[in-house]
Amino acid sequence: MADTFVVIGGDAAGMSAASKAKREDPDLDVIVFEKGEWVSYGACGMPYYVKGDIDELEDLVAITPDEFREERDIDLRTHSEVVNIDREARTVTVENEEGTYEQKYDDLLVATGARAIRPPIDGMDLDGVFTFHSMDSARAVRDAVAGVADDEREGYGSEVGEYLDGEKPESVAIVGGGYIGLEMAEAFDARGLDVSVFEMLPHVLAPFGESIAEEVEDHLREQGVSLHLDTMVERIAGEGGEDGEDGRVAAIETGDERHPVDSVLVATGVAPNAELAVEAGIETGETGAIATDELGRTSAEEVFAAGDCAEAHNVVTDAPDYVPLALTANRAGRAIGSTVAGDPTEVGGIVGTAVVKVFDLEVARTGVIDSDEAQQAGFDPVSQVITAGSRAHYYPGGTPITIEMVADRETGRLLGAAMVGEEGVAKRIDTIATALHAEMTVEEVQNLDLAYAPPFSPVWDPVLTAAKVLSGKLE
């Protein structure tokens, strides 16, 4: 009898693993359980759907359920939630509309993803307060800000239904100045809402470092976004009830101040959906995500984990890390698919590369930038901030690029960098990411033979200039 590969979760990691395993070993039975309706969707595109850059939510789907079933011969079962893993029996318990059943597995992949964190703030359940981490929530928010009439709206999951009570909002407070918060600021602004952002840390985009964050903050203010940094949201107040404790959201309260708003997006990060694995006795790491080895295996034999529920290995710190991003999920899923099909394949390390568009800015980072984080990893970090042009000084249309680059004092090893600018940033960070994978020193980076032509770069690319100046500081 053929082996059975069971996958829990039908998004990036899960469907990549399922597809790769089936392609490499067509005799394998591959079953994917997805508790919702959507599979293999580009969650990163949801802000642009809300903004209106993308017409249909379905456009975000790379491969449809029917294509997985018919073209890839994968037994994909949507609306099917795995509620238990029995490692002794090698079975999972599946719940669907009709009831509950057991499914045998030979290999199991936990790809349960992450969820939006719901911080312990009063008022999270008011109408008009929402999080944003599912396709249903994306549709609900878009319908709301686009002013779609109540009776023209399609049904959503219960998590977002209450957002729709009431009129099209005129203002939105975004709690959290991370990727999603800032991408949604752009989307809401495009929809004509007054946007304010509340961030409890001194700066937005904490993983990018202070210098880069400050440029992003200036840009946000230029776009008309109200920024409240270093500001703890103490309560979300409603317009109903004796003390404003119910009904539609009316204001954000921060200490003594009250900021009236008629909708709130809580975007304070994500947490790994590790509970199912933990209940089965599978170990998590210090980050709270499921611990994995170089093949993506968990502490339980024949159980793999990948994607936003799992840790990855950070090449710079040489330690486990939790960076729930799409490429890591896709790559780990694909590697695990190969391993399950009989070709052991490493999931590969990460360096923490990320890029985000914030209105007209490209903002990117890779490696270790934070001084404390670098010290905890055993480095003595030295940092340098430079600004250089995106094109030759005489070529029209160039804009400044600011780079913060960090290296270890003793060894000169490159540790990380962040950068910001209106053009030429998003993919320039990849040069530095590649250098991090190769464990280059800044002196080696300074000597890279990078591309030059006047429309695209100064002779000394900004990356080279950053490395040159930082290298001088290390001498």
Next chain:
Amino acid sequence: MADTFVVIGGDAAGMSAASKAKREDPDLDVIVFEKGEWVSYGACGMPYYVKGDIDELEDLVAITPDEFREERDIDLRTHSEVVNIDREARTVTVENEEGTYEQKYDDLLVATGARAIRPPIDGMDLDGVFTFHSMDSARAVRDAVAGVADDEREGYGSEVGEYLDGEKPESVAIVGGGYIGLEMAEAFDARGLDVSVFEMLPHVLAPFGESIAEEVEDHLREQGVSLHLDTMVERIAGEGGEDGEDGRVAAIETGDERHPVDSVLVATGVAPNAELAVEAGIETGETGAIATDELGRTSAEEVFAAGDCAEAHNVVTDAPDYVPLALTANRAGRAIGSTVAGDPTEVGGIVGTAVVKVFDLEVARTGVIDSDEAQQAGFDPVSQVITAGSRAHYYPGGTPITIEMVADRETGRLLGAAMVGEEGVAKRIDTIATALHAEMTVEEVQNLDLAYAPPFSPVWDPVLTAAKVLSGKLE
């Protein structure tokens, strides 16, 4: 008495070396001899000056002669040609308007650059036939195509004066489909000329490989450029004389065909100005350029060479190479400046990275792409061409990127790549260049943690996709 560092040639390599040496060792006497008037200019910007994107020729100058003299304390002597190097006496013979004199040196840098090749074609001296490798020629060509009246033109060097006899041209034939030829095609087209390109090889942009070149050719034709590939120009015919052997250019003759034109740009590459060094007994390499070691030293003690007259070390082939580009010149000059000032600094290797804008396309390359070249360097090359989107499939405005990637069959080592597309190409090549410096395998490239966000890339960046598919082909 202070040591004297003499530099021959006042462009990228020479002025970088002079500046760095003086900054590191202010006691050093630094003398630069430049035979012309212009120093430290961005020759790569000249096509955009002709096109009209850049207003003044002076805009191309990064640092003026006066700044070098007054702010950097460099003894810069323009209109001063070095005509002899006496290694025994450690002197150079300098010719200027007033006569000839000897100058002692302790360290000498030969940075004499390159010149446009003049192929042995009849008719090279006709009016309206020109090459393009000096600031004077750039001004002359711009004045001609912009229709500046004869009496408003400033004087140029004798090399280009005759181009100006006659009216504003209506058509131009470009002989040579390399970087300069194609950049100038764009410039002439913008000026309203009918443009045709004659290339004796089967494709334009030979160093980029056939697959990429074909896309460039399609684009050129779409822009209205007439392409004559695999076509040898046998003669440039004039409108005067008995057999059309003088006067203004009238036609390009290729075998049986005659193509009427009223101007011709001959852009068939550049050759190193190595003669001065050769006459002093300094060795050249197989490429014809001056041979140098890892510190930029020539075969003669205390004589350095850098820039477009010198070889560089190719990291991929582990052999000397001649790739006369701006960054290599700047970097080698700077390193030699440090070395002369007492801090021995390697000039660094190259991987042959280059990028060129061709109308709306970005076209880039790095490493070894040509199969014969790879075999000569001892590799067994395997090549793969892929096409992927520049953005997430659902994000508007994305365009295709085509990549050819080459690896060694036995070791899987990445050897090179070329790519073309309307956006996201120019700096994406740097990822591959960096991987070449690190001597990565394609499997390692496939596992790089590159940046992803929908506006900038698919989840699997095109570079990763190319590496993934090529890696599969190697198995």
